[in-house]
Amino acid sequence: MSPEPMRDESEFLASYDPRAYDPVAVTVDVVALTIRDGALHVLLVRRGGAPFAGMWALPGGFVHAGGRREAEDLPDAAVRELAEETGLSGKDGALGRVHLEQLGTYGAPGRDPRMRIISVAYLAFAPELPDPEAGGDAADAAWVPVGALGLTESGDQRPGTTRRLAFDHARILSDGLERARGKLEYTPLATAFCGDEFTIPELRAVYEAVWGEELHAGNFHRKVLSVPGFVESTGATSDRGGRRGGPRPRLYRAGDARLLHPALLRPGREEEIR
Amino acid sequence: MSPEPMRDESEFLASYDPRAYDPVAVTVDVVALTIRDGALHVLLVRRGGAPFAGMWALPGGFVHAGGRREAEDLPDAAVRELAEETGLSGKDGALGRVHLEQLGTYGAPGRDPRMRIISVAYLAFAPELPDPEAGGDAADAAWVPVGALGLTESGDQRPGTTRRLAFDHARILSDGLERARGKLEYTPLATAFCGDEFTIPELRAVYEAVWGEELHAGNFHRKVLSVPGFVESTGATSDRGGRRGGPRPRLYRAGDARLLHPALLRPGREEEIR
DNA sequence: CTAATAGTGTCTGTGAGACAATATAGC
DNA sequence: GCTATATTGTCTCACAGACACTATTAG
Incomplete structure (x- = not known):
């Protein structure tokens, strides 16, 4: 069941006062794949600020949960983040033909050094799209050939790879690639x-x-x-x-x-x- | 990327003051399946309190995110909830042979009437286990034959089904059953x-x-x-x-x-x- | 004894993969 | 012309499913 029934006073409070909960934030990250020049590419952004400044990361961001902004569903958040990064319009526009499915949720303690972050990852298959624009504070954004990231079977990057991935995004990307390989089969x-x-x-x-x-x-x-x-x-x-x-x-x-x-x-x- | 880089002052605050975020809570729910008398059964608990009092639900509860309690990983939370409901010991005990995998994450606004809840669902395959004990405030807990829940292909319950499922748990259970059917294939x-x-x-x-x-x-x-x-x-x-x-x-x-x-x-x- | 079940043998149709052949386009 | 490619044909092997048969056990 989603919140468990009240068990004692602290649980009672927790059921009705969100601030009494453990602090946690929810993000979406998108593994967006496309084919360019016969090679598989993934959409990445280069981080401008700490943590992991200068490293590359999957496009993503916080889910609008309903406090200051209107509550949005998880797939809508994924489309919004993808649209923001690619500069393309969302469901009704150029992203309309993009396939989007949930990949998995990553929530290990410590995966973000700032606080407890639960990240819902989505997987997108896109036809060839224009180069993204490095918007906001992202230092850069680009379609990157997956082969240039030196991913190993265990979800790490080989030493010496120039483009390093922030957080656990090498693991998320590896999982997305394996999912994509399987999806093409059936x-x-x-x-x-x-x-x-x-x-x-x-x-x-x-x-x-x-x-x-x-x-x-x-x-x-x-x-x-x-x-x-x-x-x-x-x-x-x-x-x-x-x-x-x-x-x-x-x-x-x-x-x-x-x-x-x-x-x-x-x-x-x-x-x-x- | 998991939290996006700071974009303005509110984002800056959000990055370092968890209380500035939209209030959101994360739970785990478990679709635990087993075979009894040749029929597929799912572990359910009957809710004691509001909302959905008297209805049946998947076992689950809040993830210990690191505020008042030590931070736990998502699969550990699923095992803990399963152990609490079945009365069996966790990974090292009787639940050691249970297969556990992530099923998906459900976060539509309004799926819990109290607040924004993001629920990470897990799927468990178990050998025959003893009857659960209705612990805490759960009015009841039992292995229920899946066929008695009247699930339709669209993830709803047929009208007239006596055991009604709370929240979106009929959808989660349907997804878990379809995953299980596929998993047995390959x-x-x-x-x-x-x-x-x-x-x-x-x-x-x-x-x-x-x-x-x-x-x-x-x-x-x-x-x-x-x-x-x-x-x-x-x-x-x-x-x-x-x-x-x-x-x-x-x-x-x-x-x-x-x-x-x-x-x-x-x-x-x-x-x-x- | 009778009925049901475990385990094996056999046959057939489908489909995957290797290989080949032909026609068409770029250069 | 030369080469690479699109498309189709053919052959073989693996395998899924139908059917059949024998041996063994519960009742």
């Missing part, structure tokens, strides 16, 4: 990284960027078309052939499936299962 | 519902209770044994045959796999995919 969300119309080779490039391995073009093509509802044909053909030649690929739109069946499983995962 | 966590040693028919009963459909005994048996690391033989044989006759099944332990490969997919899901 949902059609790879299309959220593409424009409204896309070719099968473009879709394959999304899979290759997120999974970090090349896929067999022929088998991928047949597989995508064989899964009901994954993509639907527009009937049109791209106006250009492949990058280094080849016939003009056909154009497709996202289909109406919410799950891929059968799934599109990552190759060669037998080893990493124990 | 992880060996069905073994978390069994004792240390179990038979393949017992394991099949877990799948049937969670998925709500009968499975083909022969194919299930061969499938479980063919997935590397799912189960390992103890060499022993159960001392009794099947409920209504039959040979004595062999005993197995949980294996070392963390993922099932190939997965054990639910039959007949082609329809519910759009």
Whole structure:
């Protein structure tokens, strides 16, 4: 149950006087992913002030909980933070096609040196968006290639990586990447990284960027078309052939499936299962 | 980033004076599942006081955030609440074999009529445990058959259901059940519902209770044994045959796999995919 | 004895992946 | 022309599911 029933006087007070609670703040952080130049990128901001000044961090901020400002729901807070950082308009605008889902909540004591912070992380899949503007006091904001962050399987950054991540954001980002890799297996969300119309080779490039391995073009093509509802044909053909030649690929739109069946499983995962 | 950098004076104050924040509290709620008499059960408590007095709720309570009490991590809070409700000892005791994972965070404004509450929900898979004791001010506590709660696909309860769930706990429970159904497909966590040693028919009963459909005994048996690391033989044989006759099944332990490969997919899901 | 169950064998359809072939575009 | 690419075809192996069969136990 959400607040437990009163147990003694202090609990009674706590139920009705918020100030009697342990002090805690709630933030949202967003792992926003996109594909640029065939590589997976994440939106990061460089911190201007302490703590972790000069380090990079996921875009995020406090949830408007209802005191001085109108109470907002958690996904709304995530969209708001993303819109503020990217300079794009929210749900009704350019961010309308962005897929957003809750990733997880991070609340270990000490994860923020100032006070107890509970951070609800969201995961976003976006088509290619313009460069963000370093707004407010963020020293910088940019789409950063995920490969340049030196993430290890354990959620840390390799020593020597130039762009260091603040707080536990390396862990959050690692969790987001693993979630994204899995999501591509059994949902059609790879299309959220593409424009409204896309070719099968473009879709394959999304899979290759997120999974970090090349896929067999022929088998991928047949597989995508064989899964009901994954993509639907527009009937049109791209106006250009492949990058280094080849016939003009056909154009497709996202289909109406919410799950891929059968799934599109990552190759060669037998080893990493124990 | 977790607290965003200071942007103006109020933000500056907010960064260092917790009392300047919007008042918000963080709780954990636990969807604890087990199998009893071949049916899936969830641990619920009946509320003694307002709001929602007399209704049933998931066990849960406030996270000790570090004010008056020592700061605790979110999973520790979930284990503590589970231990308090079940009367069993925590990580080192009877709850040691319980699987616990984060389910999601629920923070819509108004979900608790008293104040803004952010609730981090956890999902637990437990072997059969004793009946809980209605401790503290909970009017009652019990393992309740999930089927008796009249949950609909949309996360509500059917009208006429006698046991009503408080807050948004019907939604949280529905999400937990759907997560559990999926987890059994691609992880060996069905073994978390069994004792240390179990038979393949017992394991099949877990799948049937969670998925709500009968499975083909022969194919299930061969499938479980063919997935590397799912189960390992103890060499022993159960001392009794099947409920209504039959040979004595062999005993197995949980294996070392963390993922099932190939997965054990639910039959007949082609329809519910759009 | 009878019925139900554990465990194994066999067959078939589907699908993943390797490999190949053909046509088309960039250079 | 040369090469890379899009798309389709073919083959093989793994596996899910249907069905069948035997041995064993409860009642």
